[in-house]
Amino acid sequence: MLDNSPQSDLEPLVADLERALVAQDPDAVADLFLETGFWRDLAAFTWNLKTCEGKGEIRDMAASQLARIRPESLTLDPSEVVTSAGGVTEGWLTLETEHGRGVGYVRMKEGKIWTLLTTLHELKGHEEPRRFRRPMGAEHGSDPTRKSWKEKREDEARRLGYEDQPYVLIVGGGQGGIALGARLRQLGVSTIIIDKHARPGDQWRSRYKSLCLHDPVWYDHLPYIPFPDTWPVFTPKDKVGDWLEMYTKVMELTYWSSTLAKSASYDEAKGEWTVVVERDGKEVTLRPKQLVLATGMSGKPSIPSFPGQSVFKGEQQHSSQHPGPDAYKGKKVVVIGSNNSAHDICAALWENGADVTMVQRSSTHIVKSDSLMEVCLGGLYSEQAVANGISTDKADMIFASIPYKIMADFHVPQYDEIKKRDADFYAALEKAGFMLDFGDDESGLFMKYLRRGSGYYIDVGACQLVIDGKIKLKSGAGVDHLTEHSVVLSDGTELPADLVVYATGYGSMNGWAADLISQEVADKVGKCWGLGSDTAKDPGPWEGEQRNMWKPTQQEALWFHGGNLHQSRHYSRYLALQLKARAEGLPTPVYGLQESHHKS
Secondary structure, X not given: OXXXXXXXXXXXXXXXXXXXXXOOOHHHHHHOEEXXXXXXXXXXXXXOEXXXXXXXXXXXXXXXXXXXXXXXXXXXXXXXXXXXXXXXXXXXXXEEEOOEEEEEXXXXXXXXXXXXXXXXXXXXXXXXXXXXXXXXXXXXXXOOOOOOHXXXXXXXXXXXXXXXXXXXXXXXXXXXXHHHHHHHHHOOOOEEEEOOOOOOOHHHHOOOOOOEOOOOHHHOOOOOOOXXXXXXXXXXXXXXXXXXXHHHHHOOOOEEOOEEEEEEEEEOOOOEEEEEXXXXXXXXXXXXXXXXXXXXXXXXXXXXOOOOOOOOOOEEEEHHHOOOOHHHOOOEEEEEOOOHHHHHHHHHHHHOOOEEXXXXXXXXXXXXXXXXXXXXXXXXXXXXXXXXXOOHHHHHHHHHOOOHHHHHHHHHHHHHHHHHHOHHHHHHHXXXXXXXXXXXXXXXXXXXXXXXXXXXXXXXOHHHHHHOOOOEEEEOOOEEEXXXXXXXXXXXXXXXXXXXXXXXXXXXXXXXXXXXXXXXXXXXXXXXXXOOOOEOOEOOOOOOOOOOOOOOOOOOOXXXXXXXXXXXXXXXXXXXXXXXHXXXXXXXXXXXXXXXXXXX
């Protein structure tokens, strides 16, 4: 009897791919893909984060890399079930190259590879000390010169940065820097994380008091230590801060708080950075080989310049500086902006008795939190997904396996469903005068986030206040100027104000590089974030990956790490392995180093 199972359909194709890879035959590799096929690689074959689109690009990459990477095997994972639906067969892969082991995911359509994801998960000979390789902790026997675990750790922390230099310096000690630091710690890469705040987690504690994560807990775990299963679905900011502080301590990270990075320069001849920092009021010079800016993917606060700001008698704050609503009971507040922070701040101000007006200058994508969770995230990041065997690592891999070029095609139907599901809600918002959009191609939240990192709000209640008129709304007009006591809009509307909050977003991360290193280096690297989709605030040309994030840049030994908790967790793995390989002197032939097209 013939076996027509999905497994039997996919096995021959994967076997052919393995033979072509091991034989280092780029033509044979490319011929196994659809003309419009994709190969997304996360450090396993390209030592880069790179998506090759179409048979031509796939062949070119294979021709460049196979002899350098020397693939040894690529097989279906015997512990995973091959599935098939809608003419697409999908399966998990395991792979090995000369220096690494990894995980893959393949989709087959019409007998050919439609999408292939390959990822590096460990370096041979440099595996993490996990499970069977975990350290003993206790040293049995007797030794009069022995030091306790605590003494060894204290000695390491005392020496690092003074007598011993770190291989990696991470500037920024929020969730991104901490997640990467934990990965590097487990890989045995000497690392210092520096942050200007007094304690790990203060980045969250210092924000407005109503702030909480809008992403659900299953989406937000850190590496190695997941949140407990009693953790709230949406984490309040102070719980995030406390978790990060705890995590930093138990993961034994060398974390210099109250430390400010003042300047950095790279010596190409020596292959090292000179970074001057101020720690507890004293200057310290560090000489790491690799420098990572983990200062937040949103970069520097964007504070607009309007005529009259210097004469305004009230307070002015960027949303990142807003302390919360307590001091503004009975005050008139104008919030410039209409995305996540603007809505959160407006809602908290209204709850605390302020007279608050939101100024919406351009349309905003709105999605209700419960709709986002049930329609978009539930299959991968939910309690039901966990019950179905979808671990966080699996969910991350499945999400990563969809090339950015076609990701919108996966999301448009979800947001079409949300439009129907919440039609009355959207009609009420528009009746209130709110300008709505679902992105340039109706693909919704995630594509807006990946393309521009802004332009949306996940509704957790503020929209009803807008609908009810409790948060006053002025849409379709920009700010013309400020007077001593008001904000005057471009249509002549005058809004009395005691406080103006600029919820106007952030610039590119390379702005931090300009401040710390030089404008020349910032321009050499170019814009961080965005795909090059040629949609609003994401100018082309098409890159197909997040610009300059988690991968080599045009500046030797300079890296950028950031994003939401999901991205900090997932992509810290690949950045850490790229850094570890360099620390060990392994060959890391980078394919497709990103060009710089935009300075900011």
